[in-house]
Amino acid sequence: MNSFPWLSTLTAVPGCCGVLLLVTKRRNRKMTRVLAIACSLVILLMTLLLWHSFDVRIAGMQFEEKRSWIPGLNVQYHLGCDGLGILMLVLSAIVTLISILASSAIESSVSLYYSLIFFLEACLFGAFTALNFVHWFTYWELSLIPAFFLIKIWGGPRRSAAATIFIIYTVAGSIAMLLSFIALYLATGTFDFLELARISQQGALLQTLSAGGWPCLLLQRAPMILFVGVFLGFAVKIPIIPFHTWLPAAYSEAPTGATILLTGAMSKMGLYGLLRVLLPIFAPQMQKFLTPLLWLTVATIVFSSYSALAQSDLKRVFAYSSVNHLGYCLLGVFAMARNIASDPSLLIQRYSAMDGTFLQMFNHGLTAATIFWFVALLEARSGGMRGLNDFGGLRKVAPVMTGLMGIALFSSLGLPGLNGFIGEFLIFKGCFPLVTWSASLCVIGLLLTALFILNTIQRVFTGPLNERWDSFADLTLKEQLMFAPAIALMFVIGLYPQLILGSINTTVVDLVHKIHL
Numbered sequence: 001m002n003s004f005p006w007l008s009t010l011t012a013v014p015g016c017c018g019v020l021l022l023v024t025k026r027r028n029r030k031m032t033r034v035l036a037i038a039c040s041l042v043i044l045l046m047t048l049l050l051w052h053s054f055d056v057r058i059a060g061m062q063f064e065e066k067r068s069w070i071p072g073l074n075v076q077y078h079l080g081c082d083g084l085g086i087l088m089l090v091l092s093a094i095v096t097l098i099s100i101l102a103s104s105a106i107e108s109s110v111s112l113y114y115s116l117i118f119f120l121e122a123c124l125f126g127a128f129t130a131l132n133f134v135h136w137f138t139y140w141e142l143s144l145i146p147a148f149f150l151i152k153i154w155g156g157p158r159r160s161a162a163a164t165i166f167i168i169y170t171v172a173g174s175i176a177m178l179l180s181f182i183a184l185y186l187a188t189g190t191f192d193f194l195e196l197a198r199i200s201q202q203g204a205l206l207q208t209l210s211a212g213g214w215p216c217l218l219l220q221r222a223p224m225i226l227f228v229g230v231f232l233g234f235a236v237k238i239p240i241i242p243f244h245t246w247l248p249a250a251y252s253e254a255p256t257g258a259t260i261l262l263t264g265a266m267s268k269m270g271l272y273g274l275l276r277v278l279l280p281i282f283a284p285q286m287q288k289f290l291t292p293l294l295w296l297t298v299a300t301i302v303f304s305s306y307s308a309l310a311q312s313d314l315k316r317v318f319a320y321s322s323v324n325h326l327g328y329c330l331l332g333v334f335a336m337a338r339n340i341a342s343d344p345s346l347l348i349q350r351y352s353a354m355d356g357t358f359l360q361m362f363n364h365g366l367t368a369a370t371i372f373w374f375v376a377l378l379e380a381r382s383g384g385m386r387g388l389n390d391f392g393g394l395r396k397v398a399p400v401m402t403g404l405m406g407i408a409l410f411s412s413l414g415l416p417g418l419n420g421f422i423g424e425f426l427i428f429k430g431c432f433p434l435v436t437w438s439a440s441l442c443v444i445g446l447l448l449t450a451l452f453i454l455n456t457i458q459r460v461f462t463g464p465l466n467e468r469w470d471s472f473a474d475l476t477l478k479e480q481l482m483f484a485p486a487i488a489l490m491f492v493i494g495l496y497p498q499l500i501l502g503s504i505n506t507t508v509v510d511l512v513h514k515i516h517l
Helices: 006-024 029-053 083-101 110-129 133-142 144-154 159-188 193-201 205-210 222-237 247-253 256-288 290-310 314-335 344-381 399-413 419-434 436-461 477-495 498-514
Strands: 062-070 075-081
Touching: 006 029, 006 062, 006 075, 006 110, 029 083, 029 110, 062 133, 075 083, 075 110, 075 133, 083 110, 083 256, 083 344, 083 477, 083 498, 110 133, 110 144, 110 256, 133 144, 133 159, 144 159, 144 256, 159 193, 159 205, 159 222, 159 247, 193 205, 193 256, 205 222, 222 256, 247 256, 247 314, 256 290, 256 314, 256 344, 256 498, 290 314, 290 436, 314 344, 314 419, 314 436, 344 399, 344 419, 344 477, 344 498, 399 419, 399 436, 399 477, 419 436, 419 477, 477 498
Parallel strands: none
Antiparallel strands: 062 075
16 A cells, blocks of 8 residues: 555645536535535545554654655655654544535635635645655645635635734744755755754754854854744744734634634644654754743643633634643643653653643644534524624523533533543643643643633523524534534543554654654
């Protein structure tokens, strides 16, 4: 199976689906939607087949493809997939399917809308499999185009401003990252992530930069300067506070299908970059910046959860909730940068933090996408309302919706037995011994998360029924069947986390052992 170019094929299929929808331009909205759902199911099946064929005993890259691409620049077409990559591919396929299922309210330019979703999925697959910066950066930047138009064309009343801010922030971060990688290339002669990581892990990064013509005054600081440039690119995409100000507007103004893709998959591009690029190549620099990075993590977790508590728009509540939950992944990544030479017994805590980080990335994508899907249903049934004060007592007329959305909300809260619990538990288990003070402060975020989620449940579903919603429709059988797989997966991962951990353990061990601090 490895001789077949699976990763290239997998990346090409969503693009072909997007072109197919554009070419057919079906006038029947329902048929276009059925075709889009069928395509996304086929793509999900392909990623699951790839996952089934993935050998969990191998630590390195699998399904690798390597060919000369731009010989003059020593740029190769290099693809590969380890446990982290395969997890992100499966997550992207699941989130894309949820995004399409949640887009039933789209009525104009339906073919174009679904085409853009598939083009964005192709960019996600490309970014999660590319092992060369040029190839990877191409998909990183191309992903902005469908995201921009999804917000700009089908978004809310302030969509133009939201789309513009989204582009300005992400492009500014990308420029900083591009300049850093050009400097790295001029010094090392390679854009290959694995080769750059090997140079760094041999402690030869400074020597190669000294041969790259850096002024003497800046030479000692050159790795730090490059680290900051690359970090900014990822910090905007995740996002990390204070680089997050584009997110609330983009999430709240985007059509819900696009919001699901932004929070469920695109935010993982930033975290994936931290794990695939920043940590392997700039681990010593991350260790030197560890204290400010941990303060940024604390701010991201605590301030975002406090901001969520202060919101009245459901989409903005869960936009800040998304920042909050991704903050726990940051805590796990930065805890890896702690120098444990004085206490090798802490190595096991690194495994725990990394296992939790990988798992939390998947769990957040699944749970956040499902919650935004429920918000889309509330909005559709209420004629566009989504304020916390617009509802009340819905459990009396929509008990099934209340129950299923409640499960998703409790998953986000980290209730034991659901998927959200095990990821956060592993992160804190590993991080308390590694970075005790920051892990302790981040507990405040857990408490605030409980407050805003319980506040949401209370104001939307409990209390006296708002008379306006006497005839509010509960979930239909068809809708229940559509939600069932996502809800079931939350229980499965919560009760049997080995389903995910079994696929990533070897990659986690390999990553931890390669980080020498």
